[in-house]
Amino acid sequence: MRIRSPSLPELHAFAALAKTGSFSLAAESLCVTQGAVSRAIARLEAHLGQTLVTRRGRRSELTPVGQTYLQSVAGALEQLESSAQALQTNGRRRALRLSVTPSLFSKWLIPRLPDFHALHPEVALSFVPYRRDDPLDAAEADAWIRSGDGRWPRGIRSDYLVGRELVPICSPGDVRPASPPLDAQGLLSRPLLFHVHYPDNWRRWFEAQGCGDAQPQPAAHFDQVSMLVQAVIAGLGCAVVQRCLIEEELASGRVAIACGRSVEIERGYHLCYPAAQRDAPALAAWREWLLEQAGRH
Incomplete structure (x- = not known):
């Protein structure tokens, strides 16, 4: 079967040029030389038999044909990149086990979780059963969101989130x-x-x-x-x-x-975690995201 589609390097060069409007900037974004981008665009135009790009001084613009072609291939390129990223990160996903007060979990946290998953696909969240009298040192969890006044056992650090x-x-x-x-x-x-x-x-x-x-x-x-x-x-x-x-x-x-x-009031919801684990990558990502969400609130 004859393959009619261009090569991926040519398509990526074309998409980068369309995004940046410059051969030099496209080359920089792809970590290749400007000449490599120029040759890739030339091969793509020759392969399709169409002029896709016009130069205007230091800037480059897509022709009407180029704009139409970009619309048809952009989604496929994005899907290919997303699929590759998912496979690359799947083998090194970091697990984070959390215990969260049910009221805050259902009413405040869950509606915001899609944003965290979109930003941090490398972190796999696992929510363990909540226990009101959990001493915050149970081996089943890495961090907790609890209601309190900020006074926690020795060795536990906390960040106030919301709820006062x-x-x-x-x-x-x-x-x-x-x-x-x-x-x-x-x-x-x-x-x-x-x-x-x-x-x-x-x-x-x-x-x-x-x-x-x-x-x-x-x-x-x-x-x-x-x-x-x-x-x-x-x-x-x-x-x-x-x-x-x-x-x-x-x-x-x-x-x-x-x-x-x-x-x-003095009481509010806090993210609690062992002080020694503060800089663990998964916990650090979770903590930074939570504080940003709390700041928006």
């Missing part, structure tokens, strides 16, 4: 434009939903609003933030939660900020 901002939330129907605006005193008359493990959150929030003598009473208790938020959506009452855990619900309009300013 508390906000009161309610059903969107409670803050319609036609309704009187809610304030801290108004919230005291509403059913207040409490988190079993953090029953002091409402008192902290009312104190920050100047209601230090408030005695908020629970209408119901929930042991998971997801249940607490679902109860608010169902109209059972108002809750105070960490803002990082309700990004999706706020964006979709399923919950609304009830009133007042947010409150900063």
Whole structure:
């Protein structure tokens, strides 16, 4: 069978020239000489019987035929490069075992993970079971994301990520434009939903609003933030939660900020890891990416 397609060096030279607009820059990007690029383009044009490139001084431009041909081969070249990279990195993928607090995992981390996988295909993440009382030295994990105030056992380093901002939330129907605006005193008359493990959150929030003598009473208790938020959506009452855990619900309009300013607390989510492992390649990549994501938040 006669092979009609050009050689890969010719196609790569053509794509590099199209991208840079310069024979010298194309040569630099491919780590070859300018003459090698020029000869590759000449062979490609001779093979196809078409003029693909025109020179305009030091710059080079694709002809209409060249532009059309680039559109038809660019995707195939990209696929070939991606396939080669995947095979090359597969044999040296670095594993990183992580234990993550479930609430932050499902509400904040998972929606962002595709970005990490795209940036670091060489790191294979493995999420091990979460245990609330894990002493942070278990052999099953390399790093942890935990809720706390930053005081960890000796030998463990940490970086604060998100979670110190508390906000009161309610059903969107409670803050319609036609309704009187809610304030801290108004919230005291509403059913207040409490988190079993953090029953002091409402008192902290009312104190920050100047209601230090408030005695908020629970209408119901929930042991998971997801249940607490679902109860608010169902109209059972108002809750105070960490803002990082309700990004999706706020964006979709399923919950609304009830009133007042947010409150900063000492507790938040931290990336924890053994100090001796900080510079391990997989952990370093994970840490850098997490801090960048937290900075955006």
